[in-house]
Amino acid sequence: MIIPFLDGFLTFSKAPITWIIILFNVFLFSQNNGLSREVQLQFESWYQDDDFLQTQGRLYKQFSQKRDVAQVVDNSLVGRLAFRDSQFLLQAPLHQWSGDQVAIKKWREDVKDFMLLRAYYPALFLGVSDLQNDFISLLSYQFYHEGLTHLLGNLLLLLIIGGFLERKHSGLIVFLVYLIGGGLAALMYSRLHGLSGAPLVGASGSLCALLGFLTATQFKKETRLFYFILPSKEYMGFIFVPTVYWVLWLCMLEDITGLWSQSSLYSGGVAHMVHLLGFILGCCLGIIYLQFQRWSRWQQNPQSI
Amino acid sequence: MIKDFRQAPPINSEAVFVGMATPKNRLAAFVLDLIIIVPFVRLLQSPFRRGMVDSALLEKTADLAQYEFLNTVTFLVVFMLYHSILIYWQGQTIGKIFFHIKVVSLTGQLTFITTLTRTFFMLLGLSLFAVPFLTLFSHPLRRALHDRISDTVVVGLKEYAGFPNDKEKLWATGLTVFALVFPVLILVFLVRVVSNPSLTNDFNLFEAESAQFLPCEFALKKGQTSMESAIELFLAERVTQDCLQDFAQESLWNNQDIELSKFAMALSVYEKAEKSNNYLRSICEESPEHHLCHFSLWLIDQESPKPGNSTSTPLQLLTAPDVENFIKVFAASYALQNNDFILVEKWLGLVSRQTRLQDRVSQLFFHSLLGQEQWDEARLVYRTHLNLQEDDLVAHLINHSNFQEWSVEKRLQILDFFSPAQKPVTSRMPASENNAESALEVYRQSLIEGL
Secondary structure, eight states: OOOOOOOOOOOOTTHHHHHHHHHHHHHHHHHHHHHHHHHHHHHHHHTTOOOHHHHHHHHHHHHHOOHHHHHHOHHHHHHHHHHHHHHHHTTTTTTTOSSOHHHHHHHHHHHHHHHHHHHTTTHHHHHOOOSSSSHHHHHHHGGSSSSHHHHHHHHHHHHHHHHHHHHSSSSHHHHHHHIHHHHHHHHHHHTTOOOOOSSSSSHHHHHHHHHHHHHHHTSSEEEEEEOOOOGGGEEEEEEEEEHHHHIIIIIIHHHHHHHHHHSSSOOOOOOOOHHHHHHHHHHHHHHHHHHHOOOOHHHHHHGGG | OOSSSSOOOTTTSSSOSBBBBHHHHHHHHHHHHHHHHHHHHHHHHHHHHHHHHHHHHHHOHHHHHHHHHHHHHHHHHHHHHHHHHHHHSSOOOHHHHHHEEEEEEESSSHHHHHHHHHHHHHHHHHHTGGGGGGGTTTTOOOOOHHHHHHHEEESSSSSSSSOOOOOHHHHHHHHHHHHHHHHHHHHHHHHHHHHHHHHHHHHHHHHHHHHOOHHHHSSSTTTTTTTHHHHHHHTSSSSSSHHHHHHHHHHHHTTTSSSHHHHHHHHHHTTTTHHHHHHHHHHHHHHOOOOOHHHHHHHHHHHSSSSOOSSSHHHHHTTTTTHHHHHHHHHHHHHTTOOOHHHHHHHHHHHOOOOHHHHHHHHHHHHHHHOOOOOOOOHHHHHOOOOOOOOHHHHHHHHHHHHSSSHHHHHHHHHHHOOSSOOOOGGGGSHHHHHHHHHHHHHHHHHHHHH
């Protein structure tokens, strides 16, 4: 295991803005987690109801224009995929379906309940989805996490990278890169890839923007990583590696791989494209920042460049 | 141990032979190499992994196997090339540089074929659960199988291991013996299980039991088997519930033979009462003349008289193993609905096995007879068809809703008629209704105490 460690876990006094972002993430999570879990438990009952999924799958095959969907043999699986298509779920009660009318009647009732419950799902009103992708949600999605592991994983990395950048540059830079990088990444994703009914949540896009900013500003400067090879004192410790190498190898390669191996039928639960877009935007912001610094130095002393 | 890779000697530095590399350093170098190559391997595997997901979704098993093969081959090729080329080049992989160990040939210069062979046997050793690596703890030069085949040793450039001591050798021998004996023990156990006659018989029995069901695709063919035949095969326990359900479902979604398909669905999902009842109700709504459907619904209403509360599973009765009995009971209940008591008695008399359905119809029959004050016939029915003790019967009568609607005198008459063993209740009380009520209560209490 090799993970970035940079300046380590900085205290609140050393990286206040990063800590405020972290605390806001934790606050949103703690406020909505209970409701989210309740709704998720209800959702589970539909996800496990094979009759419901089978019917939904057959109907989605009738509804979807995609040839690939029609070719999938497992109707339950198509039924699961259909949850991501809000247009299908919205049109369900009005559409004229052919087939097993008894099953369809029952399914219509269930879908109505599902859509009602969906309105109470925090990830849907805080995240970015095909039903909600306004300016506010482009900002709010960066602060809401679904599940404790998702939250902890992102926030630990945010503390390490955000704290490092805040010490190196300023808290304002971290805040702006976090917001602009994450927001623009989701916006570009919605334009390039299109959004689905599965909401986009989490700070990953913003974190990748910070990683991109770190890469652009540090580039070949060596930064600290923590390695753990074997559970023995001699086989764990710190190493210094040029930033661009480890960022590309340890972080971005995983997203390129994820994006390349993504099936056209099922895109999985991780938005690799948002990560990559966030990273590219972060790099761009980093380059702009460096140029701005250079320009301001030149303004002060034209001889310096 | 170095803490920073910048402290590592350059790849082309003249290494000084100081001793054999420690097994721990070799393992650590191997793990680090894996950490380095795995992201690259995963990148190269991407198109195959996408292909695997697509073929799994589309259930293209041949394509899936092909992609799985390519996936594995990619890993093996990258692993072999990475180790072979780097070791051929400088005797070290990145992991080995980091942990200051180096591969040295005992016969002179390392050739590419030697390093390729070495890597191949290393993979082979891994696939044998790393058992060949145990010789690292016993061989004087700490060589594993792949070192010996390629005539190489791995030396430590900064830190090195001494000769294996007796304790290490003992552990290595013990583990090797265990690794060799363990599969043999499993093999012996499996041979014993297969050759054990009692277990074999069990297996055969199981096969015989499952053999009564015909393979679904053989029994029910789309476009060839009619829905009636499918239902008959199911009732005769020749096809499974799932088989009938799939067949009926396909038929329903293709809008073919809708009424019978719905009935087949109701039968095949009888365990899910609500779903089953939905199909039945749908048939009844569309076909008012469908007797079997109405009879089934009538049964459901008997079980759960509250409107909308149909969570019981009376349809289980329909799939009782004894279908012939079911038909006779059905006929009896049909006759009962038409108040043809002679026919009811006839059909109930022909039923060869006590079933819940028969019990239910007999009870209804019994109460119908009581309602019409046909005491002798009622007593005959409860003795013949209802498996009740006398006290049970009296308690049953008292608690029945119809019973409460009758006048007190009539109730006492019935009780006297059905409890001849006790002193008649009527002889013990005055004629006034109030007293009769209290006498009835006394009677009820004595029954409860008796129980």
